[in-house]
Amino acid sequence: MQKKTDTEVLLNVVDLAVGYDRKEKALHQDINVSVNKGEFVCLLGPNGAGKSTLIKTLSGFLKPLSGDICFGDIRLQDLTERQRAKRVSVVLTDKLQVQNLTVFELVSLGRTPYTGYFGKLTDHDKALVLRAIQEVGLGGFTHHYIDKMSDGERQKAMIAKALVQETPFIILDEPTAFLDLPAKIEIMQLLRKLSRESKRGILLSTHDLDMALQTADKIWLLAQGKSMQQGIPEDLVLSNDFKSFFERDGVYFDNNTGSFKYHSGNRIEVTLKGSGIAHEWVARALYRLGYKPVAKNSDWLIEVSSNGSHSFSLYKQSKLLATCENIQELMQKITESM
């Protein structure tokens, strides 16, 4: 059984309605979600679902239209700016365009709520800043200028800024949006690790379902015209919530693999025989070109043999059409003969 402190609720959202304009209808209402200490939560939803609006409301940039956002036992609306700065820190999509600002200087701005009138850092502040820079893996970049670093490194610096703000709760708005795949994975792993080790609650919005499914402790699903769903990734897949939130014409969510498939109407079935890695990649190539690889018999047959080198034989109604050395050739042959 878990200790009580581990499941302490950091953020509790009750009957929240969000939107930009009080006069107009709320973008979303009846939002009831929570984040626990040490929990890594991903907010997912299609474009235009209102993820940003929710993030901005939880960060305090927008006022809730109705309902309550509670940090522990205090409502967000009742906090002064300075108190709020010690409760929740943010990493936003705003691109920094400052020249001559070093990582150290940027991260130390995270100490703003704690420093005095002139913003002078104490030794304790400096130690915290240096530790945070180490923690996000920018140890070698302490005095580098941020405008000369990659997007991923800059994102890490912003995360370090959020860390030294020493808030129990961190909100990140699409922190992986502009990053390449390795950098995305790195950032997600880093955030997950930070939530575990420092017992902070971390909420981030993202488009990367794959990665969210693999890393999140909890997922919030948001879509226009649907009530918000909250749960662990696996439950949301099993309950078909993912399917219902993201599927549309031409796109379907495969509950077996937990990924999206491109769907192009009626596919011609192609029997695929063989095994191993070559089999797998031929199946992918077929899928990509709009065929449906099947195991049962059909008019078309591809035999994959892997004796040292790979060879692919294409049959139409049991008649050998061609034997190919690589998948590209095979795909050309099959397209020509259709």
Add this chain to the structure above:
Amino acid sequence: MQGDEAKGRKKLAYMVLTIVLLLVFLANISLGSVYIPFSEIIKWMVGIELENEIWRNILLKSRLPQAITALLAGAGLAAGGLQMQTLFRNPLAGPSILGISSGAGLGVAIVVLLFGAIGGKAISHLGMFASLTIVMAAFIGSVFVLLMVLFLARKLKNNAMLLIVGIMVGYASSAIVGLLQFISSKDDIQAFVIWGLGSFNNVSWDKLSIFVPLVLVGLAGSLFLIKPLNVLLLGENYAANLGLNIKRSRLSILVVTGLLTATVTAFCGPIAFLGLAVPHLSKGVFKTADHSVLVPAVIIFGAVLALVCNVIARLPGFDGALPINSITSLIGAPIVVSVILKRRRLTQ
């Protein structure tokens, strides 16, 4: 460690800058259309009474107040320019971006041109009284615009909108000035044009007793804005999340910059480019975005550049003094161009 290296560099830059400031101040005292031997100047400076009364008068009544005016005007405009560039996150913002100097121009135009046209007597012929009236008019004009900007700043959430309002106020003022010029006499127009050329030598000791405290208050205010300015580097959203009261900080910045710009413009006329160019120069030399370094740096650097411009304007060979506005523009414009070119290289 690179951090220590950078610190050493900053210390050195401060030291060099301070020495240069002393040197150009000395140059301002010693150079001018009347030749005074350097030994006499040194004597005068250490407090020995000079026998030549004319020299004494020139030093005390002309060169010294002029040097003090230039020093404080440069410092004030540069501090204002830095604040505007950070607040609006725009490298081409300057202290005049809020339309404050246009407001001053409008005030002066109304007094000089309109009263001249109505009263039938050119105010430029009224001597000392006129010069103080012009200062008052400029100050009232700029404070009027400042109050308008502040009022709008409370209503507008967005800094970009405020910037546009400032520029529009500038256009409107220029348009009214143009209309006034259309109906005014030649003498009055010339008086207005001369005011518009800017000058550091119209501030007598009487006026300095108002000018100096006002600028010093503004400069002291700038030092208290270091923290909010640093936080604003990250943009308003991050700044708000870090606990900064955005509206209050913006208002304080506008009041301080407004006070500095209004004061300097009222007493010296509109001085172009100094406030825009000096922050860029300082950022280039100090290689930092940290305002605890930059605010003192632009204050010293602004003073240096204004004094340099003043010396150039009075170089022997020029009859009287060249218009200071031309000199600051001639020096400032290349700096601004180089900044744009450098930016372009960075983004490529």
